[in-house]
Each structure stands twice: as C-alpha cells, then as structure tokens.
Amino acid sequence: MDIVIIGGAGRTGSRIHDRLTARGHTARLASRRTGFDWEDTDTWRPALEGAEAAYVCFTPDLAFPGVPEKMAALGRLAHDAGLRRLVLLSGRGEEGARTSEAALREGGVPTTVLRCSWFQQNFSEHFLAGPVRRGRLRLPAPDIPEAFVDLEDVADAAVVALTRPEPEDVTYELSGPELLTFTQAAAVLTGATGRPVAFEPVDVPTFIADVALDGVPAEEAEPLAHLFTEILDGRNATLAGGVAQLLGREPSPLSTYASRAARAGAWS
Ligand SMILES: NC(=O)c1ccc[n+]([C@@H]2O[C@H](COP(=O)([O-])OP(=O)(O)OC[C@H]3O[C@@H](n4cnc5c(N)ncnc54)[C@H](OP(=O)(O)O)[C@@H]3O)[C@@H](O)[C@H]2O)c1
Known part of the structure; x- marks a missing residue:
C-alpha cells in the first residue's frame, strides 16, 4: 500500500x-x-x-x-x-x-x-526533557492524574488503522494502563534516571522561561501553556481502551518507557 x-x-x-x-x-x-x-x-x-x-x-x-x-x-x-x-x-x-x-x-x-493522552515521550523527546534533566518538572498545571501513553503503542495503533483490510470511520481514545499524578510520574522518572526529579506547579510565564532554556520558542511555549491550563484539570483522568481495541494487548506503563529511555541515554 x-x-x-x-x-x-x-x-x-x-x-x-x-x-x-x-x-x-x-x-x-x-x-x-x-x-x-x-x-x-x-x-x-x-x-x-x-x-x-x-x-x-x-x-x-x-x-x-x-x-x-x-x-x-x-x-x-x-x-x-x-x-x-x-x-x-x-x-x-x-x-x-x-x-x-x-x-x-x-x-x-x-x-x-x-x-x-499525554505522550510518555514528552519527558525525553520534547519540551520536558530539559526539565527532567534539571530535576524540576515545572508545569502550569495542578498535580492531577494523567494516563500517559507510550508512542510505541500509538505508532503500533496507527499502523493497524492504516493497513487493516477495511478503513474505519471511528474515533479511538488511547491511554496508558495507569493513572499517575505528576508527582507520581516524577517518582518513576527519579527511579529510572537515578537522580531526583520533582514536580513543581508554576505559572505560565515561569513555564515559558523554563522551556526557553532548552530552545523552545515563546511562540510555541505560550499556546502550549494555555492548552495545558485548559486540559490539565482532571478531565482526562480516566483510562481509555483504544490500545487494547486496536492491538489486542494492554498498553505499556510509564516505568517501562522510562527505563528504556534512560538506557538509551535520554537524560545523560
Ligand atoms: N505531546 C503530547 O502529549 C500529545 C498528546 C496528544 C496529541 N498530540 C498531538 O501530536 C501532534 C504532534 O505529533 P508529533 O509529536 O509526532 O509531531 P512532531 O514530532 O512535532 O513532528 C512534527 C513534524 O512536523 C513537521 N512540520 C513542522 N512544521 C511543519 C509545517 N509548517 N509544515 C509541514 N510539516 C511541518 C516537522 O518536519 P519538518 O521540519 O521537515 O517540516 C516534524 O517532523 C500534535 O498535533 C499534538 O496535538 C500530542
């Protein structure tokens, strides 16, 4: 195809x-x-x-x-x-x-x-890689639970949807297998990196200044920050079945991703 x-x-x-x-x-x-x-x-x-x-x-x-x-x-x-x-x-x-x-x-x-849901890889391949390396997970959000999803699962699901015999006009919700608050996610990252990582809720200007340290331009950080303040209010604090529906298996947890990313040197 x-x-x-x-x-x-x-x-x-x-x-x-x-x-x-x-x-x-x-x-x-x-x-x-x-x-x-x-x-x-x-x-x-x-x-x-x-x-x-x-x-x-x-x-x-x-x-x-x-x-x-x-x-x-x-x-x-x-x-x-x-x-x-x-x-x-x-x-x-x-x-x-x-x-x-x-x-x-x-x-x-x-x-x-x-x-x-939020990508697990936000912590290593996107705007949160620098904050994790600095040990301070600074986000303009309260400490709400999120069901972080592994991009390897998202990619597997997309391939099924792209190649299955008949196309489907449907919507799947994809999440990871567990709800973790940002504090709990930071603890998982601490375990994987071997260095302390702590969640710190901050205001929008502080978030923008923090990710600017890693070269994220304000034009990108500002709308992202406003999106986070909108969606990180607990509305997505439920597990979704899309990975199991499309792949016939359970999604992968944050700890598996974090160990894999640490071994690959994501935060070295
Ligand atoms: N991060 C999350 O937690 C999360 C959760 C749910 C959904 N999403 C969605 O995920 C999407 C981002 O996916 P991703 O992380 O795979 O993207 P990505 O890694 O940011 O990749 C973006 C690609 O888009 C290309 N690109 C950038 N500007 C472009 C332009 N003006 N025209 C054409 N191509 C352009 C870039 O290639 P070139 O440089 O070659 O153009 C780049 O390879 C967003 O729609 C977001 O809403 C994200």
Whole structure:
C-alpha cells in the first residue's frame, strides 16, 4: 500500500514510517523537508497524489486557532486525490481538536481518529526533557492524574488503522494502563534516571522561561501553556481502551518507557 505520512519524520511519524516500511508498504514522508508545508496549500496536492492512505499529524497542535480550516481543506483534497482512508492524530479532552477532527471528516474520506493522552515521550523527546534533566518538572498545571501513553503503542495503533483490510470511520481514545499524578510520574522518572526529579506547579510565564532554556520558542511555549491550563484539570483522568481495541494487548506503563529511555541515554 502507498501511504503518505503527513507531518513527516517527527516523534510519531518516524516510528510509523519505520513500521510500515518493515512490513513492505511504501511509506512517503511529507513535511517541509520534502516540500509539504502546512502554511502553503499549493504544496499539499503533490504530496497526496498516488497515495491510498494518509497519516495526518499537525504540528504544533490540532487545537490551535486556524487549524480546522486547514483540516477541512486537506479533507477535500484527499477526497479529490482518491485517498481511501485517513488516520488523524489528536489529543484527548481538547475542544479545539474536536473541531479539527470534524473538519477533516467533512471531505468524506473514512477517517480513524486516534485521540491520545499525554505522550510518555514528552519527558525525553520534547519540551520536558530539559526539565527532567534539571530535576524540576515545572508545569502550569495542578498535580492531577494523567494516563500517559507510550508512542510505541500509538505508532503500533496507527499502523493497524492504516493497513487493516477495511478503513474505519471511528474515533479511538488511547491511554496508558495507569493513572499517575505528576508527582507520581516524577517518582518513576527519579527511579529510572537515578537522580531526583520533582514536580513543581508554576505559572505560565515561569513555564515559558523554563522551556526557553532548552530552545523552545515563546511562540510555541505560550499556546502550549494555555492548552495545558485548559486540559490539565482532571478531565482526562480516566483510562481509555483504544490500545487494547486496536492491538489486542494492554498498553505499556510509564516505568517501562522510562527505563528504556534512560538506557538509551535520554537524560545523560
Ligand atoms: N505531546 C503530547 O502529549 C500529545 C498528546 C496528544 C496529541 N498530540 C498531538 O501530536 C501532534 C504532534 O505529533 P508529533 O509529536 O509526532 O509531531 P512532531 O514530532 O512535532 O513532528 C512534527 C513534524 O512536523 C513537521 N512540520 C513542522 N512544521 C511543519 C509545517 N509548517 N509544515 C509541514 N510539516 C511541518 C516537522 O518536519 P519538518 O521540519 O521537515 O517540516 C516534524 O517532523 C500534535 O498535533 C499534538 O496535538 C500530542
């Protein structure tokens, strides 16, 4: 099957690309490095042409203003280009993301939505890697429980949705197997890294200043911080069954990811 991975070789896209090519599918990356730019609709059609399916990953976040319009345009184009299925990466509990999901579906191509909990890999491959290394997990959020999901599970689930015999126009909610507060997550990271990591709730400007130490620009940190203050209120403090439904097995816990990331030198 010819599958285009829109959103390129990022955290989810690279994992999905590797899995698809290992199974003999043609997986094409589409991002700025291949000439596809979310900011320029003229670059979208060449990326879609000839593909049977697309994985859609919008960066920085599906919930941001202006994204539903982009999703509506992509959905129409995917239909015109003859795609037979779409798989969209989304986030749990995000009102703005719901609007983007619906907009993509307006094009009429069967769309599997993967609504995910917080990624475990936020602690090692994204904006929280620096804070974990510094031992201070500073977030503009209260100490609420979250069901952190492993990106290896998300990638496995996306591959099933992209390659199963018939496309599904459904939404799956994906979470990890346990609810952990940020304090409990910090304790897991302490165990894995062998260095103390503590959760510290902070205000938005402090969070922005903290992640700026690792080169995250304020233009990205500010909307992320506001998204966190919206969704990290306990609304996602439930386990979801999407991993088991799609993969027929239980999701992987934070401790397994943390040991693996520590062994790979994520925080060295
Ligand atoms: N982090 C979480 O906990 C969480 C939870 C649930 C859902 N999500 C969702 O996950 C998504 C992010 O997924 P991810 O972590 O796999 O992404 P990612 O690692 O940030 O990858 C993004 C890719 O997008 C490409 N890109 C960036 N700007 C672009 C542009 N203007 N046009 C085209 N491509 C562009 C980049 O490649 P180039 O540099 O080559 O362009 C990059 O490889 C977001 O939609 C977010 O809502 C995140």
